[in-house]
Amino acid sequence: MNIFQILIEWGPYLLGGAAITLGLVASALAIGFIFGLPLALGQVYGSAPIRAIIAAYVWFFRGLPILVLLFLFYFGIFPVIGIDLPAFFVGALVLGMRGAAYQSQIFRGAIQSIPQGQMTAALSLGMTPWMAIKSIILPQSLRLSLPGWSNEYPEILTDSAVCYAIGVVELLTRTSQVVSQTYMTMPVYMAAAVMFILLNYAGMWLIQRVEQKIAIPGFGIKAV
Amino acid sequence: MDPTLFLTQILVPALWQGLIVTVELVALTAPFGLLLGIGIALGRQYGGKGLSSACAGYIIFFKGCPLILLLFMLYFGLPSIGITLPAFTAAVLGFILCNAAYNSEYIRGAILSIKDGQITAAQALGMTRWQTIESIVLPQAIRRAVPGLSNEFIYLIKYSSLAYMITVIELSGEAKIVATKYFMYSEAFLAVGIVYLALVTLTTYAVHLLEKKTAIPGMSQ
Amino acid sequence: MASEYILRVENLHKKFGEREVLHGISFNVRKGDTKVFIGPSGTGKSTLLRCINQLTVPDSGQVWLDDDEITGCGQKISTFRQRIGMVFQNFNLFDHLTALQNVEIAPIKVLKMKPAEAGKKAMEELCRVGMQDWADHYPAELSGGQAQRVSIARALAMDPEVILFDEPTSALDPELTREVLEVMKELARGGMTMLVVTHEMGFARSVATEVIFMEGGEIVEQGPPGEILANPKHMRTREFIGKISDQ
Numbered sequence A: 001m002n003i004f005q006i007l008i009e010w011g012p013y014l015l016g017g018a019a020i021t022l023g024l025v026a027s028a029l030a031i032g033f034i035f036g037l038p039l040a041l042g043q044v045y046g047s048a049p050i051r052a053i054i055a056a057y058v059w060f061f062r063g064l065p066i067l068v069l070l071f072l073f074y075f076g077i078f079p080v081i082g083i084d085l086p087a088f089f090v091g092a093l094v095l096g097m098r099g100a101a102y103q104s105q106i107f108r109g110a111i112q113s114i115p116q117g118q119m120t121a122a123l124s125l126g127m128t129p130w131m132a133i134k135s136i137i138l139p140q141s142l143r144l145s146l147p148g149w150s151n152e153y154p155e156i157l158t159d160s161a162v163c164y165a166i167g168v169v170e171l172l173t174r175t176s177q178v179v180s181q182t183y184m185t186m187p188v189y190m191a192a193a194v195m196f197i198l199l200n201y202a203g204m205w206l207i208q209r210v211e212q213k214i215a216i217p218g219f220g221i222k223a224v
Numbered sequence B: 001m002d003p004t005l006f007l008t009q010i011l012v013p014a015l016w017q018g019l020i021v022t023v024e025l026v027a028l029t030a031p032f033g034l035l036l037g038i039g040i041a042l043g044r045q046y047g048g049k050g051l052s053s054a055c056a057g058y059i060i061f062f063k064g065c066p067l068i069l070l071l072f073m074l075y076f077g078l079p080s081i082g083i084t085l086p087a088f089t090a091a092v093l094g095f096i097l098c099n100a101a102y103n104s105e106y107i108r109g110a111i112l113s114i115k116d117g118q119i120t121a122a123q124a125l126g127m128t129r130w131q132t133i134e135s136i137v138l139p140q141a142i143r144r145a146v147p148g149l150s151n152e153f154i155y156l157i158k159y160s161s162l163a164y165m166i167t168v169i170e171l172s173g174e175a176k177i178v179a180t181k182y183f184m185y186s187e188a189f190l191a192v193g194i195v196y197l198a199l200v201t202l203t204t205y206a207v208h209l210l211e212k213k214t215a216i217p218g219m220s221q
Numbered sequence C: 001m002a003s004e005y006i007l008r009v010e011n012l013h014k015k016f017g018e019r020e021v022l023h024g025i026s027f028n029v030r031k032g033d034t035k036v037f038i039g040p041s042g043t044g045k046s047t048l049l050r051c052i053n054q055l056t057v058p059d060s061g062q063v064w065l066d067d068d069e070i071t072g073c074g075q076k077i078s079t080f081r082q083r084i085g086m087v088f089q090n091f092n093l094f095d096h097l098t099a100l101q102n103v104e105i106a107p108i109k110v111l112k113m114k115p116a117e118a119g120k121k122a123m124e125e126l127c128r129v130g131m132q133d134w135a136d137h138y139p140a141e142l143s144g145g146q147a148q149r150v151s152i153a154r155a156l157a158m159d160p161e162v163i164l165f166d167e168p169t170s171a172l173d174p175e176l177t178r179e180v181l182e183v184m185k186e187l188a189r190g191g192m193t194m195l196v197v198t199h200e201m202g203f204a205r206s207v208a209t210e211v212i213f214m215e216g217g218e219i220v221e222q223g224p225p226g227e228i229l230a231n232p233k234h235m236r237t238r239e240f241i242g243k244i245s246d247q
């Protein structure tokens, strides 16, 4: 068998793995966003104890290797507290919780880079603080956060492969399966690498499209 | 098993062993990762068409390919084309290749941020292209790249854990072995997590001191 | 009983840390008044304006709008801020919104006006400041004078009873200053109640109903512009006016 035959035979299986990887990454990004934004708001506007708790969360999740986090939650914490989830969900959750720590710092930087005067002006018009955050501060800071996402996406994408270690059947796991079935080691690994790289480019292209779509003249040039 | 005994007799000695391996991995990778990163950045920026695109391709591949897949290639893949590397060597090689790709991007960004006037002034003094790069561009660029480079160094500490996936028993490997053997998953992984946190926090602090020491008045951003 | 004053400020004190920057400021404002505040920088003029709409909370003293006390009103403060417009030295236009959106956002969000109605209102206010042709431009695309006129329209769209101007032309060159002052003069003629911190003596002379000279967190002297600007009683006022007329 040559590599072309193998790719024809196993290509769809690998592509399926790429789709699972994409699902894993998308879930992780979504979880990271849903938790990261409140964390950022808490860190900017919260009381001292809230800020301290969030800072500790961020410190913990950013300080541990993804492999250790996956092991810790999959073998340790989740079973202990009685959460019994399939590996895929554990992977998405752990990548997502860690993503929340990173994303919260992206959002925080963006929020803090908005000049004080924007909030002052909003309040002077009679907006409540929450109204001002929602309709003035967040629309601006989310725009400024997008460039930060161009670091976040590739990182989560490449880290998603580490979920192999807890048995998530994603692209790398399927790649290893194909390798052990076909003994075509290097070519199959290379094919997987190309798929990861293409996924990377596709995501970056999408982020850039969104950035162009929501761009505002003269705004965000000083991006964070 | 008695918790104190488990901690003092089993866990701490195991993690100590692992720590030594982790430090070795990082210490062997970092200098070469930096040198190769500088080389790639210079090649990308100042090389001819061929070299420049080769460097661009290098960056695309090694930034886009998950590190764990790269390690699999080096350790499980290379033997199929007749190259067999010991696991430790494969790990260090993989880390260097990957680390250099990221470092080169920071250095290139810093090179691009150097004002044209600096280069014009050097050329006006009669410096050659290489002299200009070596004595004006690089010293400024590397200083400016320090925040990014130190960030990569911290990533390297954390990603060195992936060596375990190709059988190098470093910190997380030791933790995994102890955890499985004594069925103490949370304890072992929390403990190793604390070690990583300590490493990362100490490094962040050290880098901060270094940045302060090497700062040139008025040149910070 | 309805007070004869639309705005009353009584004995305001404000400290930042150890430093007291307002030492008991009191004055009253009638409907349609234009009060001009002058004085060296660092004197507490901005702090005073910000204490009026509680962007800075004073340590003691009261502010009344009509018969309602603003100070110590708690959550209700945003309802007072709806009735008091503010215009800033550096405009503070919302950078992610067009000129028109800047003007209509508060009516929509705060007053819950229907977007179509708010849009119409916003367009009227933009016309009033001569910015109707720039409605779809973003703040970064406007000159300083244009941006300031939009920010005046933004304040006007809330139909405020009083507008506070904190050095509205200090960031502008003379040409652009003139176009903003024209708009403000027009407002004053139309009967708007205005508190204006400015160093534009021409504006004070022609528009102010009263000029208040502040220094060191106190009102040193106040009176009609003819009196204060032409022959101030206090030494300090004389010195200050001498200095800024030299420029």
Ligand SMILES: Nc1ncnc2c1ncn2[C@@H]1O[C@H](COP(=O)(O)OP(=O)(O)O)[C@@H](O)[C@H]1O
Pocket (backbone or CB within 6 Å): C016, C021, C040, C041, C042, C043, C044, C045, C046, C047, C048
């Ligand atoms: N938020 C603040 N915190 C601490 N000090 C302040 C603050 N705002 C103003 N100040 C100080 O109060 C004094 C008066 O400031 P300000 O009201 O801005 O004066 P003016 O507008 O007359 O120039 C200044 O010395 C200023 O430094």
Ligand SMILES: [Mg+2]
Pocket (backbone or CB within 6 Å): C045, C046, C047, C166, C167
């Ligand atoms: Mg001021």
